[in-house]
Amino acid sequence: MARQIDEDITDVGSTDVSRETPADVSRETGQSVSQTPAEVTQGAGLVLRPDSTEEDTPIGAAAARATRVQHPGGESLPRPDHCRIITVANQKGGVGKTTSTVNLAAALALHNITVLVVDLDPQGNASTALGVPHHSGTPSIYEVLLGEMPLRAAIQTSTHSENLLCVPATIDLAGAEIELVSLVAREGRLKRALDAKVLEELGVDFVLIDCPPSLGLLTVNALVAAPEVLIPIQCEYYALEGLGQLLSNIELVQAHLNPELHVSTILLTMYDGRTRLADQVVEEVRNHFGDVVLQTMIPRSVKVSEAPGYGQTVLSYDPGSRGAMSYLDAGREFGARGDITLNPSVSVPDEVPASPSSSSQERSREGFANDQGERR
Numbered sequence: 001m002a003r004q005i006d007e008d009i010t011d012v013g014s015t016d017v018s019r020e021t022p023a024d025v026s027r028e029t030g031q032s033v034s035q036t037p038a039e040v041t042q043g044a045g046l047v048l049r050p051d052s053t054e055e056d057t058p059i060g061a062a063a064a065r066a067t068r069v070q071h072p073g074g075e076s077l078p079r080p081d082h083c084r085i086i087t088v089a090n091q092k093g094g095v096g097k098t099t100s101t102v103n104l105a106a107a108l109a110l111h112n113i114t115v116l117v118v119d120l121d122p123q124g125n126a127s128t129a130l131g132v133p134h135h136s137g138t139p140s141i142y143e144v145l146l147g148e149m150p151l152r153a154a155i156q157t158s159t160h161s162e163n164l165l166c167v168p169a170t171i172d173l174a175g176a177e178i179e180l181v182s183l184v185a186r187e188g189r190l191k192r193a194l195d196a197k198v199l200e201e202l203g204v205d206f207v208l209i210d211c212p213p214s215l216g217l218l219t220v221n222a223l224v225a226a227p228e229v230l231i232p233i234q235c236e237y238y239a240l241e242g243l244g245q246l247l248s249n250i251e252l253v254q255a256h257l258n259p260e261l262h263v264s265t266i267l268l269t270m271y272d273g274r275t276r277l278a279d280q281v282v283e284e285v286r287n288h289f290g291d292v293v294l295q296t297m298i299p300r301s302v303k304v305s306e307a308p309g310y311g312q313t314v315l316s317y318d319p320g321s322r323g324a325m326s327y328l329d330a331g332r333e334f335g336a337r338g339d340i341t342l343n344p345s346v347s348v349p350d351e352v353p354a355s356p357s358s359s360s361q362e363r364s365r366e367g368f369a370n371d372q373g374e375r376r
């Protein structure tokens with residue numbers, strides 16, 4: 001109980017409540033509140049006003065939200081008419097690729113959509129969050145890529161949902177970047193493995209591929225296997241650094257290996273509503289990438305970062321938390337709006353948004369200039 005209150009107080013940022021929210025207006029509900037954190041935590045926690053309902057209290061509201069998240073039946077999502085395959089890529093580490101992959105997958109699964117998560121990162125974090133064993137020796141994407149095992153044999157069902165399937169990654173995958181080099185059609189191994197017939201037989205509606213933080217052969221395999229790319233962008237300084245290189249790699253793969261490849265979704269993650277910088281990043285990204293950017297942003301949230309430690313997604317770990325609600329909204333938006341193509345003329349901005357620290361701004365501009373240089 002205390003943890004929930006903690007979360008409500010420490011969780012910041014939101015998709016619908018601005019930094020300018022007056023102090024007496026709840027960030028959760030947008031309604032006027034007079035309760036201070038001290039009052040909330042006093043004694044057993046709460047003193048209900050005579051006319052109050054359960055939802056007037058933070059805990060009651062959280063419970064009501066949790067129920068809505070776990071049973072979103074009223075708002076069902078249409079199944080796509082064909083299986084959508086989406087690569088979640090950004091060669092920067094720690095931007096929310098894995099977190100977004102598993103939580104979007106969980107959000108879709110709650111709406112009766114069947115999702116297959118392909119864990120393509122040797123760290124196996126997506127497998128962990130989905131509660132799927134991935135110790136060395138477990139049938140995994142490694143054997144599938146090397147052609148030693150069919151896809152179906154490596155698929156496991158997540159402990160969280162029947163609709164959530166996963167091909168795990170084991171540490172063996174760490175060697176795959178090198179082992180793949182000498183194989184025939186090394187860039188197309190994953191595409192070949194994602195057999196349309198098997199996906200259809202299993203009733204898979206979405207395949208989400210979680211990439212490692214590099215632009216090596218594993219990521220190239222993911223870009224060849226999917227028509228769509230989802231790029232998570234962290235609302236932090238350096239957010240756009242390296243994006244030029246990623247977009248140019250996508251263009252290269254599109255030109256030579258996969259003509260259908262396009263960026264269909266950008267998801268803003270770890271938004272901290274207290275900082276101007278976060279808003280600047282959001283504005284910059286929306287100006288440059290337009291409609292492919294989901295309206296829903298994911299706030300920075302303690303619960304989101306805690307969930308994987310318990311082998312959970314945030315939707316199963318704390319369904320009433322802001323992080324869970326945001327991923328549920330993002331999943332709905334992502335699932336409902338279908339495939340969108342980023343305007344091919346879009347290029348990345350010349351500079352990253354202003355930072356409070358001019359020296360770090362200089363550093364970032366240098367970094368970005370290097371990216372631009374590598375593109376030519």
Ligand SMILES: Nc1ncnc2c1ncn2[C@@H]1O[C@H](COP(=O)(O)OP(=O)(O)O)[C@@H](O)[C@H]1O
Pocket residue numbers: 092093094095096097098099100125213269270271298299300301302304305306308323
């Ligand atoms: N919205 C969020 N709020 C707080 N922490 C987050 C959020 N999204 C991700 N994290 C944490 O940030 C770290 C990096 O996220 P991760 O999804 O693993 O990034 P990537 O897969 O791009 O390397 C993880 O520890 C994760 O728990």
Ligand SMILES: [Mg+2]
Pocket residue numbers: 097098099121125211212
């Ligand atoms: Mg990851």
